[in-house]
Structure formats: C-alpha cells, structure tokens
Amino acid sequence: MPIVTPAFRIFIVEDNEWYGQLLAYRLNQNPDYTVTRFASAQECLSQLAQKPDLISLDYGLPDMAGDEVFRRIKVQLPDVAVVVISAQEDVRTAISLLRQGAYDYLVKDEDTPDRLWHVAGNVQRQVTLRRENEQLRQQLGQATDPRRTLLGCSPQMQQLQGLIEKAARTNISVSLTGETGTGKELVAKAIHALSEQRTGAFVAVNVAAIPRELLESELFGHEKGAFTGAVSRRVGRFEEAHQGTLFLDEIADLDFSLQSKLLRALQEREVYRVGGNSAIRFDARLIVATHHDLAERVRQGAFREDLFYRLLGLPIALPPLRERGDDVLLLAKAFLRDFATRNNLAVHSFSPAACLKLQQYAFPGNVRELKAVVELGAVLAEGDTVEPVDLQLRPTSPAASPETAAPLRAQVASIVQRCLDANQGNILQAAAQLCIGKSTLYRMLQNKEVYIK
Numbered sequence: 001m002p003i004v005t006p007a008f009r010i011f012i013v014e015d016n017e018w019y020g021q022l023l024a025y026r027l028n029q030n031p032d033y034t035v036t037r038f039a040s041a042q043e044c045l046s047q048l049a050q051k052p053d054l055i056s057l058d059y060g061l062p063d064m065a066g067d068e069v070f071r072r073i074k075v076q077l078p079d080v081a082v083v084v085i086s087a088q089e090d091v092r093t094a095i096s097l098l099r100q101g102a103y104d105y106l107v108k109d110e111d112t113p114d115r116l117w118h119v120a121g122n123v124q125r126q127v128t129l130r131r132e133n134e135q136l137r138q139q140l141g142q143a144t145d146p147r148r149t150l151l152g153c154s155p156q157m158q159q160l161q162g163l164i165e166k167a168a169r170t171n172i173s174v175s176l177t178g179e180t181g182t183g184k185e186l187v188a189k190a191i192h193a194l195s196e197q198r199t200g201a202f203v204a205v206n207v208a209a210i211p212r213e214l215l216e217s218e219l220f221g222h223e224k225g226a227f228t229g230a231v232s233r234r235v236g237r238f239e240e241a242h243q244g245t246l247f248l249d250e251i252a253d254l255d256f257s258l259q260s261k262l263l264r265a266l267q268e269r270e271v272y273r274v275g276g277n278s279a280i281r282f283d284a285r286l287i288v289a290t291h292h293d294l295a296e297r298v299r300q301g302a303f304r305e306d307l308f309y310r311l312l313g314l315p316i317a318l319p320p321l322r323e324r325g326d327d328v329l330l331l332a333k334a335f336l337r338d339f340a341t342r343n344n345l346a347v348h349s350f351s352p353a354a355c356l357k358l359q360q361y362a363f364p365g366n367v368r369e370l371k372a373v374v375e376l377g378a379v380l381a382e383g384d385t386v387e388p389v390d391l392q393l394r395p396t397s398p399a400a401s402p403e404t405a406a407p408l409r410a411q412v413a414s415i416v417q418r419c420l421d422a423n424q425g426n427i428l429q430a431a432a433q434l435c436i437g438k439s440t441l442y443r444m445l446q447n448k449e450v451y452i453k
C-alpha cells in the first residue's frame, strides 16, 4: 500500500502586508507547500483547525502580545513548529520562547526569507518522516493497542474501551461526539487498529478545515482539467481509504450540497471523481465525529435527516476530561513521564498542590489542553517536581481565584490525609496515587500536617 503524504501546510502571521508577501513568495517556490497568510493573531488562531505543520509568527502583532499568541497556538497544537520572527534581537525573549518549545527565533533582516526557507525544509523532512513512520506502523498492524494509547481507568473510560471493542468486531459506521480534545480521533484510530480494516489505510479528513470549493475534490478526487487549476488527476480521500477506515471529523460543518453527495456515495458504495464519469468502488468503514449536537442540527434544518441516520451507526459519546475523576492525574503523570523521557528532563512528579490545581481546573480543551499544560509545566519546572506556578492554566479557571489559593495548604493536607486513610497508612501506595515522592509525605508527617491513624 502506498504511503500517503498530505500537503505541508504553512501559516505566515505578519501584519506588514509587504513583508508577509515576501515570505510567502519565497516559500511558495516549493510546490509542495500550501502557504496561507494572516494579518492578525485572531485570524490565525481561528484557523488552527487546519492543523498547519509550520507557523511563521511575527512577534509584534498589533492585536495580541507575541508570547500570548505563541502560548495559545501551543495549547491547541502542541506539535506544530513555530518560528518566531522579531523586529529586533532580544536574547531573553528568544531563550524564553525556545525553552517553551519554539522551533526557531529569527530577527527580521534581508536574509530572513532564505533562513525561513531553510527552516521550512528541515521541518518538512521531520514531519514527513514522522507521518511515514506512523503510517508504516499502522500498516504493519502494530499500531495503537487502545489499552496502551487510550489512557484512563475511570468507569467512563472502561465503558468506552468496551464500545471500541464492540465497534471493531464488525464494520458498522461509528459516530463520535464529545468536546474538543476529548480524544475522538484517537478513538477512531483505536477502532481502526483493532478491526479487520487495520491492514488498509486510516484516512482522516477535517471537513471544517478545508474550504468548501476544495472539499469535494479532496473527498472524491478530480480528473485532469475538471476545473481551472486541476492540472493533473487527483485521487480522493474516499479512494485512499478503500478497504481501510475513513474518518470524517467535524461532520456537522459539511455543506448541504456535499451532504447529498456523501449520502449517495454511502448508499451506492461508489464515488465519482469531479469531472469524471466512471464509478469507483468504495468499501471502507466510516467513522464521523463532531463536537456539535447533530440531532439538533437536523431539527434546525442544517443537516439532512436521511444522512444523519445513515451516519449514526454505533454512537459513542466521549466524556469531558473534568468528568473522568482521577484520570486527570493519571494522564498528567503519563504525559509528564513521556515528555521527560523524550527530552531527557529530570522532572518526574507533581507536588500535591500542583495535583490539586490540576484537579480543580475545568479543562475546556480537555486532554489536548492537559497534555500541553503538563509539557509546558515540565519545561518550566525548576527541579524534579512540577509546582503550581509551573502550570499555566487559563485565567477563567477556578484554580486561579484568590479564594482557592488561600487555604491551599490545608486543602492539600486534607487530600493527602484522605488518601493515606484510604491506603491504611501505606505511604508508598499513597505517594504513588498522589503522584508525589514519598519524601514529601514523610515531611508532611513530620510537620504534623497529616497523620497515620
């Protein structure tokens, strides 16, 4: 099966029209790059669902401070390479941004377009290698054992694992719902990896991220000359997914006319390329996902009812992270261990107060946000322990309010005490559950903040 390499997407965020054009002109010399320009931070942030591979970010945008834009990008897309471009050299800012995960820091001068070109080449090579790696692993059938990749022990997650296994036994369509970052794509991949289709490709399309006029040819492909710009024949995502799994993310955003075409394709089990006459057989499992209430969309007349029922298949609702109890700490610990190992960092645990801060936060961005918060926390931590100050949560969180900060010590002690009691005073077990070192527990005992009853 061929390795499928999607376009390499680059965002240029630059309020100086002329300079933005200059950078785009240089990068567009590589026909494999899809370059999009934005004049403001807000415009760029609103389009992150397109999942760019590289962002060239002007540090002095008029509508938002550079470090804030950087932080928001990294919360949503922790893996994207961000190259910060600044009008003047500021070593402190550069170091701080690089520590927080910026890919590079360039100062604006006449060589910048060439240096950006060079950096883009490096990033593209890394991204291509990573994608090929993932696809090869999947094709070898070694990919994603959901028990290893989909972490969580809460009853909600156990129920989810059961549904994934049921879905994998047949080729039933699956409709996933859940807030952003709850793991819908991960679940789709897990179903694929456990199913008979695992030797075929897993093809993911984010319907909301592709402009309407390009989506039809993205899904169904096109023949050479089908429209202006169709310089060669293109195989659509349906064809690529043949005998594998097609994952359509953000399905609620599908345009009405494309809804009819999708329905026809599913009923007939065949598709036509744009500008083509011959039917192409399509046999793949379909998984759709949305963070909207699709039934409500049907009631509003924005989504076809017949298509809704055809897509519904086995509905699986993913719970928000804040409803998964202790999974927050379990996931945080796993992400910390993983990030520290990959980056050779000594940091290995969270202080009790840091655990409490994580448990009290609502995580509107769910697991994706937790992962970004933990990784940044690992970078910011001074010693081997992540402290509350290292956890950069959004200000709306209750954890940030002064009322919760004041009795923090007492609350920590009460949580630790409850955990000690639940473990019949077993310090090792309690420390492991709380993700803290046993020395912290001994110190709290010594200070009479907690007791062994």
Ligand SMILES: Nc1ncnc2c1ncn2[C@@H]1O[C@H](COP(=O)(O)OP(=O)(O)OP(=O)(O)O)[C@@H](O)[C@H]1O
Residues within 6 Å of the ligand: 149, 150, 151, 152, 178, 179, 180, 181, 182, 183, 184, 185, 186, 187, 249, 291, 331, 367, 368, 371
């Ligand atoms: N239970 C989990 N265990 C480990 N990692 C998880 C879990 N759930 C989600 N993740 C990680 O969180 C991130 C977001 O997950 P994913 O992209 O699957 O979410 P999503 O619901 O599809 O998001 P969106 O609606 O924004 O597309 C990914 O890095 C994923 O690997």
